[in-house]
Amino acid sequence: MAAVTIYQIAERVGLSPKSVSRVLSGKAGLHKPETRERVLQVAAELGYRANSSARAMRRQRFGCVTLLLSSVRQRSVLPAAREDGIQAALAEHDLHLMVAPLPDAKLTDQGFVPRILREYGSDGLLVNYNARIPPRMETLLAEHNLPSVWINVRRESDCVHPDDFDAGRQAAERLLALGHRRIAFVDYTEQNHYSNRDREEGCRRAMTPYGRELRVLRAPAGGNAVLPEAAAREWLRHPERPTAFVAYNAALALPLLYAACGLGLDVPRDLSVITFDQWVDSTLGRRIDTIVLPEYEIGRKAVAMLVQKIEQPLAAQEALALPATLEAGDTCGPPPG
Template sequence: MARVSGRVTIAQIARAARAAQSTVSCVLNGKFKESGASAERIAQIQAIARRLNYRPSAAARAMRTGRCDAIGLVLSTRPGRISPFLDLWLGLMDDLHARGLSLTVARLPDDELTDDAALPRLMREWAVDGLLIDYVADAPPHFIDLLRDQHIPTVWLNHRQDFDAAFPDDHHGARLATEHLIALGHRRIAWHSDNAGPHYSHGERLAGYTVAMTAAGLTPRAHLGDHWASPAERLPVARRLLKSDDRPTAVLCYGAQDALPLYVAALERGWRVPRDLSLITFHREPFGTHGIDLTTAIIPAAAMGRAAVDLLLAKLAEAGQAQTAMALPYTLHAGATCAPPLATVVRS
């Protein structure tokens, strides 16, 4: 049987199968019982549809169901305002694919996001049922108002709020890492971040560390930068931190960009990690480089993508009802940069 040129219709399949269009429609939409056809007849119709290269019409399905079976992902164009996690995108895309849903992605500047007419036009042109928003800090207030006032189903990624959001529980991650160091016997544990960024994780990680230290009766030691430090600035800062008379025996770092200079500064002083200094960092996967296997609080990036899809689909199924946000817990990769402290710290 030759394939039909152009888009194949149910009417063409019905003629080829010598069956009623209603029967073919039921079969191709999985309504086998309603079709009234035998198993053999169903298999025959499906085989003919495959030979003719039949593809369901997305427009027709949308008209019939009121759903486009597609999701839009909006990214900010501002530096430092989107999530830097490959695993987030993979988790999100894999979950949508498994559900038979498509994804449309665009990076949009603030002037478009705050245009009263732009969002409804975007929803029409994209033909999507709802939006995932990756704008992790300082989103324009008018953009947020437009999403709410125009009743656009929305879930935020990597953005801490009470409803319609999926984000890592950074408070939990910092507590988990700090409690690990305390359990090893450390008492002089420092928090170190050379970066002053707008993302909620900066405050939440510091808060989680502080809670764990206070609960153990220990004094928090926060070393915070007041700007986004350049690579050239980080090593001198690390040297000063380790040179103090009451220097820490362990340091919890905001990111690998903070931990690696401390590792180098420790080596410069003739120390060994973790014998003389324990280090923990945060990263989307166990962080390793040049043979260094850092103990890592694992950011649940892939789980965040899957959770965002779950929330958005639940919101769509419940006519736009706000969904309680999902704070994703951390896990800890043991790595090779944590050990009990020396009984006596040699000061040099």
């Protein structure tokens, strides 16, 4: 079946092809609402589909966005919910996605970076590179005014990330409201990411009105980034152990729960644990109390911001810090005694 053209629609509704084209491209400001509705109705009845290639040529656009990642997976963590949000928003804007995992040598190459959009046939960049970011890469993207939005990076502008400070505050306030005062923040990760600092500081600030200090438990210098059960058991055996733990992520919460089980401690009767993640973990048959990060919305908002950057590459977009939400589970209760 031959493709339906704007000329066929124009003949059916009694308008010029130019007027129909303006309506279908969203530029129908000079036409009455009923005229616009009639054009769209006829287009739908005839099965009209816009020629995306021709439209891209007219607008000098590719209709594609590149998701820029590090070739080192740990530097570009991409939660499934975030990717789903990106894909959903791109579909709404009739855009396609190109995924580009690149080594630092490429991302700091003076000859490559200015050509990156043309190399990948893209109109803009979603930069999901959030650990050990090469400074030269940031400089090159800025110097050449490449439409870019940073994901899960806290910058002055052109970025979308969770409000990790508020997330930390929520975690501590959940425990404080239950009566806990001996609270520890557990962070065995090796990364130097803003979220490590913000979650810890959010917890600390929440405890200040109670006149209590936040204990911080970290890996020893040169230690493993994975919390060993042996270390968790050592903390839990201490006579003045915390009654509640805020784990930087779910991977750190699980060893605490395993260790508690091994020592015969009941969670949440003897010990409370809360963490941060894109969803609630129930690996051990119980739902961990979780500050759920807005990963899906981060993906959606990043695309929306990039669309604005593509339209106005020189205009800085206001940084967005999206709120997280508490999902109560089975691992938090009042302190023992």
